[in-house]
Amino acid sequence: MPASFEVGDLLQMKPASQAFRGLPARASLVMVADKIENSSTFFYGIVCGTGEKHLFSYDSFFLLSKADGEKNF
Numbered sequence: 001m002p003a004s005f006e007v008g009d010l011l012q013m014k015p016a017s018q019a020f021r022g023l024p025a026r027a028s029l030v031m032v033a034d035k036i037e038n039s040s041t042f043f044y045g046i047v048c049g050t051g052e053k054h055l056f057s058y059d060s061f062f063l064l065s066k067a068d069g070e071k072n073f
Contacts, residue, residue: 005032005043005058008067014060029064030056 005011013028030045033053045056 004040005035005061005063006067007032007035009063010048010065010067011045011061012064014062030061032067 009032011030011032013030029048031048032043033046034044036042036044040058042055042057044053046053
């Protein structure tokens with residue numbers, strides 16, 4: 001089942017993800033910036049360590065904290 005994150009959710013990269021391999025730990029935190037209509041695979045996120053916006057795949061992340069403030073840890 002594909003992940004479904006909402007705008008404003010705070011995500012953390014899965015340890016096995018190659019998206020950020022070799023980057024500092026702070027680069028593994030991403031905030032969902034925009035959802036892509038009709039896509040169950042990709043979203044736009046802002047890397048918390050740099051402020052840069054990138055296209056990411058849902059399957060590379062897990063939910064750390066929902067936008068409504070509910071924590072998932």
